Amino acid sequence: MSRRQWIGGAVAAAQTAAAVPAQTVRLPRKLKLAVLGLEGHIGDVLDALPQLPDVELAGISDADPVLTAQVAKRPGIGSPRRYADHMELLDREKPDIAALCGNHLERPGLIHVCAGRGIDVVSEKPLAITRAGFDQVRKDVADSGIRLTMIISMRFLPEFRALRRIVESGEIGEVVQVSGQKSYKLGPRPDWMKHRASFGGTIPFIGIHLVDLMRFTTGRELIHVASHETRLGHAEIGEMENTAVSLFRLDNGGNAVFHLDYCRPESAVSHGDDRLRIAGTRGVAEYQENIGVTVLAEGKPLRKAELPPAGSFFADWLESLHSGKPSGLPLADIYRANEIVLEARDAADRYTPARYLA
DSSP, X not given: OOHHHHHHOOHHHHHHHHHSOOOOOOOSSOEEEEEEOXXXXXXXXXXXXXXXXXXXXXXXXXXXXXXXXXXXXXXXXXXXXXXXXXXXXXXXXXXXXXXXXXXXXXXXXXXXXXXXXXXXXXEOSOSOSSHHHHHHHHHHXXXXXXXXXXOOGGGGSHHHXXXXXXXXXXXXXXXXXXXXXXXEOOOOOOGGGGSHHHHOOHIIIIIHHHHHHHHHHHOOOEEEEEEXXXXXXXXXXXXOOSEEEEEEEETTSOXXXXXXXXXXXXXXXXXXXEEEEEEETTEEEEEETTTEEEEEETTSOOEEOOOOOOOOHHHHHHHHHXXXXXXXXXXXXXXXXXXXXXXXXXXXXXXXXXXXXX
């Protein structure tokens, strides 16, 4: 859920939450949470607070005072103190956990600061937009011993958990092809997204969700990649790409592809149109937002899959830290997703087709 959707309210999410009450997660001690920057998927952190009575949202910081005022009034998050400066927030509140939801360029530096203070980190994605920045993040986490997670929470949604179960059951056989889509409304974009040096590219920004979902749902690894991304029209977004595609080879010799675009019309009912299709040797399972999850396997009629309950990305992470329970999003998966999207983005930058077809 984007900042815009979260602040404005998401009716479907609210209805789901009302239908399936979230389970309360108790922790062995009280924890102070701070949110640094209010871009991105802040809802994945803040919407979990009602089920986390031992977590206090101590403060939020952003250079935009209107935005901090809006977020501070959101029901269910307490009364966080508002700051215009991230360092002032850290100095005054001394949080146990920092959620870093600001722009991409500042993220590795903030992780470095938090690591130096022993503050666990919930980071927006990607962790970094350069290889040097990513290497520094890994070093800071390893040297300091802080715990790190990243907001790629789609694997906790019922639809993708259902796809994983279908693949694991063997119903559709061995996975041979995976295809994914993310199509969004463009809408207004902040200035930092209009420059490659501070944005890093559309593939790392939204492709990282599909990289994680492909690996999570199929159990297969992505080992080779070729990519292309560009901007067509919409000069107002500068260097930000509005279309991208990456083609991968799977570790078993199969293939995977995702395509990304910011071409969804403003008249569309929903902000995004997410899809994931998994083809196996004995059938196909796929998710479309307006249909749900369907399965068509050999010798069986088309059916709509039953969905498991939703999980909470943030609650799962905190519970894993304090109970010893395995995390639903291991750090190794987070690092791997970052590695893949940086390589996929770089493959687009050095785009070298084998043959030009005119």
